[in-house]
Amino acid sequence: MNPSDAGIHDYTVVRELLKEAAQTKSIDVGGHSKGFKVVVINEADKLTKSAQHALRRIMEKYTTSCRYFLCCNNSSKVIGAIRSRCLGIRVAAPSADEIVKVLNHVAKKEGVRLPEELAANIAAKSNRNLRRAVLMLEACNVHQRNMKPDQPVQLCDWEYYIHETADKILKEQSPARLLEVRGRLYELIVHCIPPEVVLKALTIELIANLETNLKVEVSGIAAHYEHRMQLGQKPIFHLEAFVAKFMSVYKKFLQDYGLE
Numbered sequence: 001m002n003p004s005d006a007g008i009h010d011y012t013v014v015r016e017l018l019k020e021a022a023q024t025k026s027i028d029v030g031g032h033s034k035g036f037k038v039v040v041i042n043e044a045d046k047l048t049k050s051a052q053h054a055l056r057r058i059m060e061k062y063t064t065s066c067r068y069f070l071c072c073n074n075s076s077k078v079i080g081a082i083r084s085r086c087l088g089i090r091v092a093a094p095s096a097d098e099i100v101k102v103l104n105h106v107a108k109k110e111g112v113r114l115p116e117e118l119a120a121n122i123a124a125k126s127n128r129n130l131r132r133a134v135l136m137l138e139a140c141n142v143h144q145r146n147m148k149p150d151q152p153v154q155l156c157d158w159e160y161y162i163h164e165t166a167d168k169i170l171k172e173q174s175p176a177r178l179l180e181v182r183g184r185l186y187e188l189i190v191h192c193i194p195p196e197v198v199l200k201a202l203t204i205e206l207i208a209n210l211e212t213n214l215k216v217e218v219s220g221i222a223a224h225y226e227h228r229m230q231l232g233q234k235p236i237f238h239l240e241a242f243v244a245k246f247m248s249v250y251k252k253f254l255q256d257y258g259l260e
Contacts, residue, residue: 001039004046008233011051018055022062037066045072049079056081077230093128096120102130103137112141117149125153132156158193159201166205173247178240185239195235199226199242206246214253221245 003013021039047055056079059068070086072078094102100119107114118140126133139154140147165184168177188198203222207215225242229235 002042003051004043008048010047011054014047014051014054014058018058019062022058022066036064038069039066040069040071042071043073044070044082045074045077052079052082056085059085094130095128096123099123099126099128099130099133103133106134106137110141112145112147114147115149115151118147118151118153122153158188158191161188162198162201163205166202166209169206169243169247170209170250173251178244178247181243182236182240185236185243189236195229195239196226199229199239202239202242210250211253214249217249218246221249 001013001017003010003017006013018039021037024037041055044052044055055068059066059082068086070078070082075083075088100116100123103119103122104114107119114137119137122133122136122140126136135156136153139156140151143154144151161184165181168184169181185198189195199222203218207218210218222242225238225245228241229238232238
């Protein structure tokens with residue numbers, strides 16, 4: 001199950017659904033009881049703190065009848081009370097060679113010819129993210145049906161969109177531009193791009209165009225608002241606050257050095 005899909009109501013899902021699953025007895029198969037049930041919880045790191053505390057209480061109470069597998073991308077967002085009751089198993093991201101094998105398998109199933117050079121290039125630019133690599137393969141195939149070894153790797157539309165947003169922020173720092181950027185951030189969230197991914201990608205694009213002494217300050221600002229985003233419920237507030245703070249810092253930097 002994926003209780004984080006319920007958003008701020010995940011506490012009710014955890015309390016009612018998991019409790020009901022843990023209370024019911026296991027099905028006897030051939031007269032032999034399995035002893036305990038197994039519940040797999042996806043995106044456990046996206047559960048609210050109240051839901052995680054409810055999960056911890058259920059795990060303690062029904063430990064003899066139920067076992068839980070918690071899948072997450074960032075274990076630091078899971079409360080210590082749950083981490084201490086679990087055996088942590090870290091699964092490394094796939095290597096470039098493994099990604100190339102998967103891409104070749106997908107291309108074979110889809111009946112398209114994938115040059116080895118292009119597959120290696122996609123694997124290198126995917127940052128060891130298999131889902132991203134498959135999407136990049138699809139984009140390359142849509143852009144050019146007969147894919148060639150020297151074909152440029154197509155980035156996702158939202159990455160181009162964030163790149164354009166960063167350019168707009170760097171070109172002008174004003175309330176009107178901030179309002180425009182807010183609309184672009186809303187557009188990304190509406191199209192299901194995770195706010196954490198938006199903040200990270202936007203920060204990388206902005207830092208790439210800054211002086212060295214300013215990069216450290218902007219990184220600290222991004223870390224601050226990323227932390228605030230995890231504590232709050234409205235990501236757009238924190239994304240817009242990050243952009244406003246960056247505009248303020250960057251504007252002051254340009255004025256101090258006479259670069260306006």
